[in-house]
Amino acid sequence: MAKRRKVGNPMALGVLSVLAFRQMHPYEIASALKGWGKDRDLQIKWGSLYTVVGNLAKNDLITEVESVREGRRPERTVYRITDTGRAELLDWTRELLSTAEPETPRFRSGLSVMSVLSPDEVVTLLQQRLDAVGQAIAATLVEYDVPRLFLLEVEYDRAMLTAEAAWMRSLIAELESGTLPGIDDWRQFHETGTAPEDILRLAEESIKNP
Known part of the structure; x- marks a missing residue:
């Protein structure tokens, strides 16, 4: 049986997976997810990106590193994955790969x-x-x-x-x-x-x- 996750949205899995490689701000996270095709694999809804990022931060799965401003662009907050977030990512991935769940296409x-x-x-x-x-x-x-x-x-x-x-x-x-x-x-x-x-x-x- 699938575990209850603090942030169970499939996008959360995608965000954690890209932040496992390096720290990023949300625009970079979205670009990485699209570039790697994860928007297709995880059935991502882009309108929920900032909500998911906020929920991940609230649950200590990611944390703010700094806020940066490039030229006239709005200030962007850079995030990194926490140890708790990395543990969640690994556990979630192991579950997805090992657990057979009934699906009804x-x-x-x-x-x-x-x-x-x-x-x-x-x-x-x-x-x-x-x-x-x-x-x-x-x-x-x-x-x-x-x-x-x-x-x-x-x-x-x-x-x-x-x-x-x-x-x-x-x-x-x-x-x-x-x-x-x-x-x-x-x-x-x-x-x-x-x-x-x-x-x-x-x-x-x-x-x-x-």
Whole structure:
């Protein structure tokens, strides 16, 4: 089970990760997160940056070093990570890498109720998704001028997308060939509006024995 964090916003993890390299002011933090692609990986919402930085400081995870002014620009506060913050960063990272948590992607939810659509429409929709996944895979093949160590999450994305694409191709093939178990009953349901008796029986038994 995931631990409760003093500052649990994903952006907090990103801020701590960049300050682990050197002290920065918030504008530099944002630039580093964007430059390293962490805004994509951590689903960062930029409007909360200063709030997150303030909360990290309030909880002694980062601390102010100095305030600097460059030319006519507004004064900027420089922060560094504290020992407490570094310990939190390490513990949080270890948890994320080692703990398997149940996740429910939107695609999985759609698969669970796809029988409400006809097999032919499902094939069309899966083909659309397969095309989109193919484009996403192509996007992961773009070369970045950074060490591989900082791109392992992109490799993970590619592996997951490639596996999903292979699985969808297999499912589409079963649907098109009519070899998916139960597809005849599924088609009959959409042609007649009558659900198979075994499916209805299962639902009724579940209601009687919750």
